[in-house]
Amino acid sequence: MIETLQALAEPNRFHIVELLREGPRPVGDMVHRLGLRQPQVSKHLRVLSDAGLVDVRVDAQRRIYALRPAPLKELEVWIATYRRIWEGNFQRLDSVLEGLKAKEKKRGRTSR
Amino acid sequence: MIETLQALAEPNRFHIVELLREGPRPVGDMVHRLGLRQPQVSKHLRVLSDAGLVDVRVDAQRRIYALRPAPLKELEVWIATYRRIWEGNFQRLDSVLEGLKAKEKKRGRTSR
């Protein structure tokens, strides 16, 4: 999960993922589209690959990279667990705060 | 979007967000739970705040931090656009590859 986020957090890698959304692509193609140099692209692809975000298929001299859905799926599931936060108004804030500091006696006003 | 990912990609910040899922909390509370020191927590909260992931509310000397749904929502929407990738099998790979290199004449076998 963290690894997925770290991989996506780099702008160039994010861009690569966006490119791959259209379909699998060889490295050279991405080099042209991204305006990066080949070694950089290969390196970023390595990170994405280690994070399980992409898959390689060898086609003669070239390597065809494709997106792997699993990590993105996992990320989506994680975010979905937050949905209750913006759907149910869970703002039972006061009870939480009261519980935190048991030593505080009264002091009725919340603000100052 | 990138900023959201960068903010979440740091393990401690990710942890903070997880904590805040249970509800708003003052800094000191997180300091205890995370086992980090107060300046670090404040610094991470700063990053999260700049990314729009959290919101502050002043209560006397303490600051109550709460999650802000917007960025997570946005992230979820982004990921959702990828769903067609793992739902529809978009693997019209061959057409893509053929289109890429127009100079390649024939060479019928795909693999090697």
Next chain:
DNA sequence: AAGACATATTCTTTAAGGAGGATATAAAAG
């Protein structure tokens, strides 16, 4: 076999960001 092409890897340099520690600010309590 020789040369061209596609990609990966290694090494070095450099910049970003996190940790530690000290300190500043502001409000509350006595």
Next chain:
DNA sequence: CTTTTATATCCTCCTTAAAGAATATGTCTT
């Protein structure tokens, strides 16, 4: 007004990671 509590900010150090350049590997073409 002095002290304590809560939090933010500043500065330095150190680690991580990205960029650049050169080179290695492997495959195709002729």
